[in-house]
Amino acid sequence: MADKTEIISSPSDIMLTVGETVSSPSDKASLPPSPLPTESYIISAFRNYLSSGCKEPVLLLESAGQESCCIFRVPESFVAMNPEAYKPKVVSIGPYHYGENHLKMIQQHKFRFLHLFLDKAKKNGVDELALLKAVMDLEEEIRKSYSEDLGESSEKLVYMMILDGCFILMLFLIVSRTIDLSEEKDPIFTIPWILSSIQSDLLLLENQVPFFVLQTLFVESKIGLSSDLNRMAFHFFKSSIDKQGSYWEKHRDFKAKHLLDLIRETFLPNIRSVGESETTSSPHVQLHEGNSGKVLSSDSTGVPLILSAKRLRLQGIKFRPRRSEEDSILDIILKKNRLQIPLLRFDGFISSFFLNCVAFEQFYTDSSNELTSYIVFMGCLLNDEEDVTFLRNDKLIIENHFGSNNEVSEFFKTISKDVVFEVHTSYLKDVFKGVNEYTKRWYNGLWAGFRHTHFESPWTCLSSFAVVFVILLTMLQSTVAILSFLNDKKGDGNAAPPPGP
Structure with a gap:
C-alpha cells in the first residue's frame, strides 16, 4: 500500500x-x-x-511516411548549415511561407495574374466557379501532400491553391508565348533579378504546391492539355539550365509530384544502376562515417569513400570531360582507369537546386537517391581548393560561376555532411567500386607517381629525357674509356721484346 x-x-x-x-x-x-x-x-x-x-499543431503527420506526402518542412539541422538555401527570396508558394513580410511585393502581383488567368478561362467558356469546385474536390489529397498539419480552413486552403497555382501557370504561359503579354511593361519580366529569383524560389522544397493542382487548373480552364504542362515548365526553367530541346523532350510525359520533382527527374542519369552490389553477401547495412558524409555500407567493414581528385590522379585515375548536350551531369562513367565526368556549370541556381533535391530525396519515402549519390561523389573529389582548381583549369570539368574554388569545395562537403547515403543502392556503386579496386593495386600508384613526376608536362618530360640522355652519354663514355683501356693493356702484352745489345 x-x-x-x-x-x-x-x-x-x-x-x-x-x-x-x-x-x-x-x-x-x-x-x-x-x-x-x-x-x-x-x-x-x-x-x-x-x-x-x-491540440498543438502537428509538425509531422503520421501520413508523412506515405507516398502521397511529398512536400516537407526542412529540419533545422539542414537549415543550420545553409540558412538561406530553403527559404524563398521573393515569392511564397503554398502554406509554409504564406504571409511573410519580405514576400508581399510579389504576393500583390499574384492577384493581377489570377485575373488574367480567369479572363483567359472565360474566353474558353469556363468561369471561376468551375475552377473553385475542381480544386475543392482535391482538398483531402492536397492536405496529404504536406508533412505538417496545415491548420488552414478549407476555404482559405482552396483559395491559396488557386491563387498560387494560377500565378505559376501564368508565368509558364507568358514565357512560352502561349499567352501574349506586353512583357516590356511588366515589372516581373523587365527587372532582371525578379524572374531569376522566382525561378529559384519555385524549386524550393518548402515552396511547392502539388503538381496535380497545376494540372487540374490547366485542364479545367481549357487553356491547354495536361501533356503540355511539362513542356511549358521546361521552357520556363531552361534559361537557368542550359540544355538543348532534345534533352527536355524525353521527359515530357513524366508524372511529377511537384515542380522540384519534375526538374529533378530531368537530371537523373540515362542508365540507372540501382540495386545490390555484386560483392554484397548480406542484406545488413552498417553506418560508416566518411570524409563527406554518412554512408550506409553493405558489409561489416564499410564501403570506403573514394579519394580526392588530386590523390586519385597520383593513383593512376585519369579524368576526362564528357562532352554531350544529351547527357545529364549525373552520367558519370568509369572505363578502366578513365573517369568520364560531364561538365558541371556551377552557379547559385544549381547550388540551391542541389540542396533542395538532396532534402527531397532524404525525406520522401518513395524517392531514389541519384542526386544524393552525385553530391557525395563530387564531395569526395572536391576535398579542397586544389581539387577544384585541377578539375576546373586542367580538365575543364567544372565551370565555376559560384564563387572561389574554396567555396565550391566547402559547398559540396557541407551539403553531404549529414545525409544518409546507401552505396549499394546508388547508381554510382560500380564507379565507387571500380575506382577503389584500381587504387588498391600498389603498382598502379607506383607507375602513376613515376609518370606524374617525370612526364606530367612537356617541361618535366624534356628534363627527364635530358637526364636520361646525360646518363646514357655518361655510360657510353665510360664504356668507351674502359674498352680503350682494355685494348691498350692487351696491346702492351702482345708487343715484341726490345732487341738485345
Whole structure:
C-alpha cells in the first residue's frame, strides 16, 4: 500500500500544475491533509493531459511516411548549415511561407495574374466557379501532400491553391508565348533579378504546391492539355539550365509530384544502376562515417569513400570531360582507369537546386537517391581548393560561376555532411567500386607517381629525357674509356721484346 501511495504522488504533481495552486510551503503545511486522489480521477487527468497535447499543431503527420506526402518542412539541422538555401527570396508558394513580410511585393502581383488567368478561362467558356469546385474536390489529397498539419480552413486552403497555382501557370504561359503579354511593361519580366529569383524560389522544397493542382487548373480552364504542362515548365526553367530541346523532350510525359520533382527527374542519369552490389553477401547495412558524409555500407567493414581528385590522379585515375548536350551531369562513367565526368556549370541556381533535391530525396519515402549519390561523389573529389582548381583549369570539368574554388569545395562537403547515403543502392556503386579496386593495386600508384613526376608536362618530360640522355652519354663514355683501356693493356702484352745489345 505504501508503494501505491508513492506511485500516486507523481500524477498529483501534474494535477497541481493544471488545477491547484500552492502559495508557499508554510501555507501548505497549515492546511489539513488532502485525501489521496482516486484512480478514476488520475485516469481522467491523464486523458486530459494527452488530449491537451493533441491540440498543438502537428509538425509531422503520421501520413508523412506515405507516398502521397511529398512536400516537407526542412529540419533545422539542414537549415543550420545553409540558412538561406530553403527559404524563398521573393515569392511564397503554398502554406509554409504564406504571409511573410519580405514576400508581399510579389504576393500583390499574384492577384493581377489570377485575373488574367480567369479572363483567359472565360474566353474558353469556363468561369471561376468551375475552377473553385475542381480544386475543392482535391482538398483531402492536397492536405496529404504536406508533412505538417496545415491548420488552414478549407476555404482559405482552396483559395491559396488557386491563387498560387494560377500565378505559376501564368508565368509558364507568358514565357512560352502561349499567352501574349506586353512583357516590356511588366515589372516581373523587365527587372532582371525578379524572374531569376522566382525561378529559384519555385524549386524550393518548402515552396511547392502539388503538381496535380497545376494540372487540374490547366485542364479545367481549357487553356491547354495536361501533356503540355511539362513542356511549358521546361521552357520556363531552361534559361537557368542550359540544355538543348532534345534533352527536355524525353521527359515530357513524366508524372511529377511537384515542380522540384519534375526538374529533378530531368537530371537523373540515362542508365540507372540501382540495386545490390555484386560483392554484397548480406542484406545488413552498417553506418560508416566518411570524409563527406554518412554512408550506409553493405558489409561489416564499410564501403570506403573514394579519394580526392588530386590523390586519385597520383593513383593512376585519369579524368576526362564528357562532352554531350544529351547527357545529364549525373552520367558519370568509369572505363578502366578513365573517369568520364560531364561538365558541371556551377552557379547559385544549381547550388540551391542541389540542396533542395538532396532534402527531397532524404525525406520522401518513395524517392531514389541519384542526386544524393552525385553530391557525395563530387564531395569526395572536391576535398579542397586544389581539387577544384585541377578539375576546373586542367580538365575543364567544372565551370565555376559560384564563387572561389574554396567555396565550391566547402559547398559540396557541407551539403553531404549529414545525409544518409546507401552505396549499394546508388547508381554510382560500380564507379565507387571500380575506382577503389584500381587504387588498391600498389603498382598502379607506383607507375602513376613515376609518370606524374617525370612526364606530367612537356617541361618535366624534356628534363627527364635530358637526364636520361646525360646518363646514357655518361655510360657510353665510360664504356668507351674502359674498352680503350682494355685494348691498350692487351696491346702492351702482345708487343715484341726490345732487341738485345
